[in-house]
Amino acid sequence: MPMRSVVMGLLVESWYLGRPVPDIAHPSRGGVDGRRPGSWADAPYDDVARLALALPGAAEGTSRGWRVWQVAGRQFVWERPFTQADLRRSGDDPVPGGPILAAAVEDLGEKEAVLAAHRGTHFTIPHLDGxxxxxxxxxxxxxxxxxxxxxxxxxxxxxxxxAEDHRAS
Structure with a gap:
């Protein structure tokens, strides 16, 4: 039977290793999803790592304790857990559960096209406006x-x- 804990007014099930979710939702204590960097929930990000590191010049690192993948020192995909500020900005709107990945796009026009093409899996939040x-x-x-x-x-x-060399190959 999963244990339950309330984090920032959200009910979070703690089915991993039978440990309760931390009571304080803060990135250094596990973020809103109750997960600490480098914990049990890295499996989905391992798929991201496999794909990202197969690209020329890609490297993995960390930023604020979360996994990031870079090319030429620029992040192109990164873990993006919800923060307390994100929850405040969302108001009464529910936020998606589960692991969240942020991904760079070419420009704001492409962002709108990606969001339209992938409803249900891709989304944005007010913090990413512009x-x-x-x-x-x-x-x-x-x-x-x-x-x-x-x-x-x-x-x-x-x-x-x-990028041009990669497209040509």
Whole structure:
């Protein structure tokens, strides 16, 4: 039977290792989803790592304790848990559960096109208004869409020559 804990007014089930979710939702204590960086929930991000690191010049690192993937020092995909500020901005609107990945896009026009093409898996939040990135629900996206999103994000941030060489191959 899963244990339950209330985090920022949200009911979160703690089925991993039978441990309760931390009572305080703060990135250094596990973020709103109750997960600490490097914990049990890394499995979906391992798929992201496999796809991202297969691209030329890609490297994995961390930022604020969360996994990020970069090319030429620029993040193209990264873990993006919801913060307390995100929850306040969402008001009464529900926020998606599960692991969330942020992915760079070429520009705001492409952002709108991606959001329209991938309703239900890709979304945005007020914090990203005016920023060329989308969020993706990893537990709801298929392997093909995940691979396409990661590669498109890499193309959006890779140096022009490297991206052109990759497209040509």
């Amino acid at each position: 920023y060329a990135a989308v969020l993706m629900r990893l537990d709801a996206v298929g392997d093909g869409t995940l691979a396409e999103t990661v590669e498109d994000a890499w193309l959006a941030r890779a140096p022009r020559g490297v």
